[in-house]
Amino acid sequence: xxxxxxxxxxxPKMVEKSLTLDSDQIILDLExxxxxxxxxxxxxxxxxxxxxxxTNKHLSLRLNELSSPFAKADIELLDGVKPHILSSVILPxxxxxxxxxxxxxxxxxxxxxEVQIESAMxxxxxxxxxxxxxVISLAFGPADFMASxxxxxxxxxxxxxxxxxxxQWPLMQVVIAAHAHDxxxxxxxxxxxxxxxxxxxxxxxARALGVDGKWVIHPDQIALVNxxxxxxxxxxxxxxxxxxxxxxxxxxxxxxxxxxxxxxKKVAERxxxxxxxxxx
Numbered sequence: 001x002x003x004x005x006x007x008x009x010x011x012p013k014m015v016e017k018s019l020t021l022d023s024d025q026i027i028l029d030l031e032x033x034x035x036x037x038x039x040x041x042x043x044x045x046x047x048x049x050x051x052x053x054x055t056n057k058h059l060s061l062r063l064n065e066l067s068s069p070f071a072k073a074d075i076e077l078l079d080g081v082k083p084h085i086l087s088s089v090i091l092p093x094x095x096x097x098x099x100x101x102x103x104x105x106x107x108x109x110x111x112x113x114e115v116q117i118e119s120a121m122x123x124x125x126x127x128x129x130x131x132x133x134x135v136i137s138l139a140f141g142p143a144d145f146m147a148s149x150x151x152x153x154x155x156x157x158x159x160x161x162x163x164x165x166x167x168q169w170p171l172m173q174v175v176i177a178a179h180a181h182d183x184x185x186x187x188x189x190x191x192x193x194x195x196x197x198x199x200x201x202x203x204x205x206a207r208a209l210g211v212d213g214k215w216v217i218h219p220d221q222i223a224l225v226n227x228x229x230x231x232x233x234x235x236x237x238x239x240x241x242x243x244x245x246x247x248x249x250x251x252x253x254x255x256x257x258x259x260x261x262x263x264x265k266k267v268a269e270r271x272x273x274x275x276x277x278x279x280x
Contacts, residue, residue, distance in 0.1 A: 001025050001213040002229035002278065003222045004186060006062070008033035009042040015049060023222050024213070025058040030074055031065070031092050039070050043077050050081050060114060062090035066102060075106050088112040088136060093144065095121040097128040104134050112136045116188075117174050118144035126177035137184035139215065140174045142167055143191065156191040168209060175210040189215040196224060203228035230278055231271050239268035 005023035007014050009030050018026045028049075034042045046061070053059070061078070064070035078089070091103055094115045103113065113134045117126050118141030130138055142157035151159055151166065159166045171187060178185035187206040190199045203214050203225045214225045231239075245255045246265040253260050 001058070001184070001186070003225040004060075004213060004215045005219070005222060006033065006189065006215055006217050009046050010034045010038040012045055012049070015045075017219075019053070019055050019057060021219055021222055022226060023057075023216065024226075025060060025087070027060050027062050027090055027215070029062045030070070031062050036070075039064070040073070043073055047077055047080060050085050053085065058087040059085060060088045060090050061086055062092060065091075065093045066099065066106075078108055078111075083108065083110075086111075088114045090114045090116065090139075092116045092141070093118050093122070094129055095119055096125045097132060100129055100132045100135060104132070110134070114139060114186075116141045117177075119148040120145070121148075123170050123173055126174055127180060130177045130181040130183050135181075135183060137186055137212075138174050138178040139186035140167075140171045140188050142171075142188045145170060157188065158191070168205065171206065171211065172209050179210065184212045185210065187211045187214040189217045190221065191217070193218045193220065196220075200224050200228060231275055235271060236275055239271045242268040243272070 001024040003023045004025040004027055005018055005021060006027040006029050007018045009015065009028045010033070015028060028046060030039060030042055030046070050059075061074075063074040078086075089107065089111055091100070091113055094100060094117065100113065100115065104111075107113075111134065113132070114137045115129055115135055116139045117123055117129070122129070123145070126138060129135065143153075145167075146153050146157065146159070149170075151163070154160060157167075175185040187202070190202045192198055199221055206214055207229050213229055216222055216225050242255060242260055242264055245253045246260055246262075251261070
């Protein structure tokens with residue numbers, strides 16, 4: 001996945017429009033994007049939508065946190081959804097492996113779980129969280145994480161200029177925890193919708209840190225995020241040349257003045273594998 005579009009389930013027109021957009025995954029949000037007064041109506045709409053929708057897109061449902069008064073009804077909604085309709089559920093504010101186990105025991109058997117790391121405790125426990133067999137991804141939640149860590153902010157998910165790169169460290173920890181268990185790592189959304197330069201910078205930085213994709217909260221953000229997480233033609237050609245040069249060597253080779261070895265080949269092969277997944 002490159003872009004994951006988070007859509008409020010309380011806005012049917014936006015949900016239906018999302019099916020026509022170029023995001024790789026659609027997150028139907030029952031949590032923060034829906035105010036408490038609208039949650040019951042949003043749930044009722046989703047019950048009808050999920051019983052009739054036909055799409056090749058990956059659909060996921062973001063539930064309310066387990067300690068909330070809304071979680072029980074969210075779980076009941078899932079009981080009536082055909083298993084093939086939803087690719088996964090998104091679990092917010094996960095702080096421990098026990099949180100994941102509690103959810104897994106309450107959800108339909110075998111449901112794929114995508115976990116949001118949104119707190120200091122969640123970050124500390126991220127490696128354990130990623131080890132659960134039903135967890136397929138970890139996603140960093142910058143705004144809630146900043147609140148948990150006591151980081152001041154002039155706008156959601158954005159540190160003050162004096163600490164502009166401060167979120168790279170926790171994001172990298174999420175990447176390491178996820179990839180250590182062969183899981184996917186996602187960056188959270190960039191909240192300044194009109195700031196395309198900032199979004200592009202954020203997405204390219206995330207990819208450079210090993211992130212696999214990024215949440216978006218507006219259709220205008222999709223193309224920029226897709227572009228950032230899609231290898232360029234020159235990157236693809238370079239990776240192919242590295243693999244070919246290594247395969248023609250006895251274990252290490254000089255490629256245009258660069259020493260390449262098994263590790264170089266693995267990096268190149270990972271990029272080429274990503275290209276194959278995107279083209280699918």
